[in-house]
Amino acid sequence: MGILEVNGVNKRFGGLQALGDVNLDVQEGTCHAIIGPNGAGKSTLLNCLVGKLAPDTGSVIFQGNPVLGRKPHEINQMGISRVFQTPEIFSDQTVLENVLIPCFARRDGSFRMHAYESVNDEGDILTQAEEMLEEVNMLSKKDMMASSLSRGDKRRLEMAMSLVQQPQLLLLDEPTAGMARADTNNTIALLKEIKEKRNITMVIIEHDMHVVFSLADRITVLAQGTPLVEDIPENIKGHPKVREAYLGEAQV
Amino acid sequence: MLGLNNADRKLFLIVVCLVAFAPFILNPFPDNVGMAQFNAGYPDLMQKLVIFGIFAIGYNILFGLTGYLSFGHAAFLGVGSYAGVWMMKLLTMNVVPALIVSVVVAGLFSLLIGYVSLRRTGIYFSILTLAFAQMCYSLAYSVLTPLTGGETGLTLSLNDPRVIGVTEVDGNIPVPHFFGLDMQSAVDLDVAGWSFTFSTGYYFAGVIMLVAFYMSVRLFRSPFGLMLRAIKSNQNRMSYTGLNARPYTLAAFVISGMYAGLAGGLMVAMDPLAGAERMLWTASGEVVLMTILGGAGTLIGPVLGAGVIAYLESIISTINDSILHSWFQALPDSLENFLVTILHPFVGHGWHLTLGLVFMGIVIFLPGGIVEGGRRIGNLFSRKKADDTETAPEPGE
Ligand SMILES: Nc1ncnc2c1ncn2[C@@H]1O[C@H](COP(=O)(O)OP(=O)(O)OP(=O)(O)O)[C@@H](O)[C@H]1O
Numbered sequence: 308m309g310i311l312e313v314n315g316v317n318k319r320f321g322g323l324q325a326l327g328d329v330n331l332d333v334q335e336g337t338c339h340a341i342i343g344p345n346g347a348g349k350s351t352l353l354n355c356l357v358g359k360l361a362p363d364t365g366s367v368i369f370q371g372n373p374v375l376g377r378k379p380h381e382i383n384q385m386g387i388s389r390v391f392q393t394p395e396i397f398s399d400q401t402v403l404e405n406v407l408i409p410c411f412a413r414r415d416g417s418f419r420m421h422a423y424e425s426v427n428d429e430g431d432i433l434t435q436a437e438e439m440l441e442e443v444n445m446l447s448k449k450d451m452m453a454s455s456l457s458r459g460d461k462r463r464l465e466m467a468m469s470l471v472q473q474p475q476l477l478l479l480d481e482p483t484a485g486m487a488r489a490d491t492n493n494t495i496a497l498l499k500e501i502k503e504k505r506n507i508t509m510v511i512i513e514h515d516m517h518v519v520f521s522l523a524d525r526i527t528v529l530a531q532g533t534p535l536v537e538d539i540p541e542n543i544k545g546h547p548k549v550r551e552a553y554l555g556e557a558q559v
Numbered sequence: 560m561l562g563l564n565n566a567d568r569k570l571f572l573i574v575v576c577l578v579a580f581a582p583f584i585l586n587p588f589p590d591n592v593g594m595a596q597f598n599a600g601y602p603d604l605m606q607k608l609v610i611f612g613i614f615a616i617g618y619n620i621l622f623g624l625t626g627y628l629s630f631g632h633a634a635f636l637g638v639g640s641y642a643g644v645w646m647m648k649l650l651t652m653n654v655v656p657a658l659i660v661s662v663v664v665a666g667l668f669s670l671l672i673g674y675v676s677l678r679r680t681g682i683y684f685s686i687l688t689l690a691f692a693q694m695c696y697s698l699a700y701s702v703l704t705p706l707t708g709g710e711t712g713l714t715l716s717l718n719d720p721r722v723i724g725v726t727e728v729d730g731n732i733p734v735p736h737f738f739g740l741d742m743q744s745a746v747d748l749d750v751a752g753w754s755f756t757f758s759t760g761y762y763f764a765g766v767i768m769l770v771a772f773y774m775s776v777r778l779f780r781s782p783f784g785l786m787l788r789a790i791k792s793n794q795n796r797m798s799y800t801g802l803n804a805r806p807y808t809l810a811a812f813v814i815s816g817m818y819a820g821l822a823g824g825l826m827v828a829m830d831p832l833a834g835a836e837r838m839l840w841t842a843s844g845e846v847v848l849m850t851i852l853g854g855a856g857t858l859i860g861p862v863l864g865a866g867v868i869a870y871l872e873s874i875i876s877t878i879n880d881s882i883l884h885s886w887f888q889a890l891p892d893s894l895e896n897f898l899v900t901i902l903h904p905f906v907g908h909g910w911h912l913t914l915g916l917v918f919m920g921i922v923i924f925l926p927g928g929i930v931e932g933g934r935r936i937g938n939l940f941s942r943k944k945a946d947d948t949e950t951a952p953e954p955g956e
């Protein structure tokens with residue numbers, strides 16, 4: 308019994324079978340990678356996990372509780388946090404405010420009428436947010452507007468926003484896409500450290516095999532909406548089906 | 560002090576001074592010169608300035624922070640007015656119960672209308688609020704005549720019970736008061752040609768506006784205010800961060816509705832009658848203009864916008880051809896007539912044209928409104944300050 312169980316999930320978009328009978332069993336404290344060519348349905352699968360899309364059939368169980376049918380904010384409050392493929396941040400707010408918002412969401416729940424206290428008096432929350440920014444090396448940019456950040460920084464900011472919530476399950480959709488090599492390595496180090504220190508379970512989608520093999524404990528290969536194989540990284544590397552469906556294509 | 564940071568405290572003190580000295584500031588010209596036409600320091604107008612200020616401050620909490628563009632807020636102002644008059648008919652001429660009930664009733668109305676309208680966003684939300692407000696207007700104008708006085712409006716009469724007050728004073732309808740302080744009383748001060756009027760009603764409304772402004776500053780700086788801004792910024796990210804946008808927007812909607820109700824109640828406290836035209840869609844549009852003109856999402860913007868519009872309306876609409884002629888007397892007749900002909904459409908009933916031009920100019924050249932204009936001028940004067948504000952543009956300079 309894993310922390311996250313996906314059973315027989317199907318999703319069609321018109322005539323396109325985006326997900327066909329997907330099963331996934333993610334063990335607590337592990338990093339589970341999902342790889343596959345473009346359009347394989349990886350992001351669609353995450354969309355079904357966070358309540359952005361409702362699958363046609365199947366079930367998703369997180370820590371023994373059904374996820375499907377809940378609203379996105381309820382799913383987040385259960386302990387599932389997601390980093391999107393194209394950064395979703397609060398562009399009109401400063402970097403610090405971007406991290407403060409999830410801090411408040413974690414402490415106060417999905418709604419709290421907190422209209423008279425000043426944000427500046429929330430010492431604990433401010434320290435928490437600044438420590439998180441320090442961890443992703445962005446403290447010096449805390450007063451910048453989020454919209455003015457580089458693509459890589461936007462990703463790191465979004466990751467900080469997810470991590471500061473201390474979720475039990477972190478879903479990462481290509482977290483290093485658009486990052487410089489050095490930033491990619493920093494991100495790998497950060498995710499490794501977080502996994503070990505905080506015991507956060509991760510599901511990561513990634514095209515960069517260096518990232519995948521540095522982090523993953525198990526890998527699922529998805530092609531045209533169906534899982535081809537699921538195994539430990541060592542076995543995936545040489546797997547003929549995988550070469551055919553994915554690695555072969557990527558090496559061209 | 561006051562739980563505000565330095566910049567906000569400074570801003571608040573400036574607003575306090577503006578309100579306190581408005582009778583002087585708005586009367587810059589001596590009574591006997593032609594420019595006295597532009598004096599605005601008389602009680603009616605000053606009361607209107609602060610009351611519309613309250614209306615716009617509240618509207619800004621919804622529109623400026625969350626970006627939800629309501630076209631129906633005049634309905635809450637109207638409802639507040641009716642509730643206020645009813646309190647003066649039934650209970651007492653003391654304005655306190657009238658104001659409290661105005662706020663509460665407007666709050667309940669906005670809860671209902673907001674609950675339904677907030678199921679949609681963008682243009683559909685705007686249309687829903689507009690539809691509701693027009694429904695309220697039509698009801699008030701016709702079907703609900705026993706409650707609202709219909710076409711003639713709701714007025715006090717000598718037969719009103721006023722169970723905890725007095726029904727009449729020497730055969731007249733009593734005037735609104737605040738624990739005996741007559742709202743319509745005023746003190747005149749004549750100094751070397753200038754004449755200043757200090758009206759009780761104005762200062763009463765002014766103090767309430769200051770409280771309303773102070774509360775909005777607190778709200779802007781609070782976690783709640785941060786969440787409202789987050790809704791405007793990225794509602795998607797908001798829900799994937801575990802926050803439920805609906806109750807936040809509904810709370811903002813109700814708060815701004817209560818501000819509108821307070822404004823409606825204050826109108827009644829100054830002049831105890833209420834008419835359906837207060838709920839008309841043009842009145843709803845006016846508060847949108849005020850907020851945008853001053854600077855949506857800024858602290859002081861709505862107050863400035865309300866001031867400019869109320870001022871333009873009152874002053875420009877009173878200018879007529881003979882006043883124009885008197886200004887250009889000194890010029891040759893043909894030129895005088897020419898100028899009067901050119902300016903004629905912009906004054907009197909044509910004041911909307913002037914307002915429209917001002918509004919277009921601001922929206923096109925200064926999308927951030929008057930506040931943005933002020934900031935740009937400020938930056939021109941001190942380069943150093945420009946460096947500070949560039950990284951963290953603080954609303955409400
Ligand atoms: N909301 C949608 N409506 C219609 N079709 C969709 C929708 N979302 C995804 N699809 C389609 O479903 C398929 C899978 O898309 P998905 O984004 O899940 O792929 P992916 O594996 O994440 O690819 P990439 O590596 O490019 O991110 C694609 O063909 C895509 O066009």
Ligand SMILES: [Mg+2]
Nearest residue numbers: 349350351392
């Ligand atoms: Mg994708």
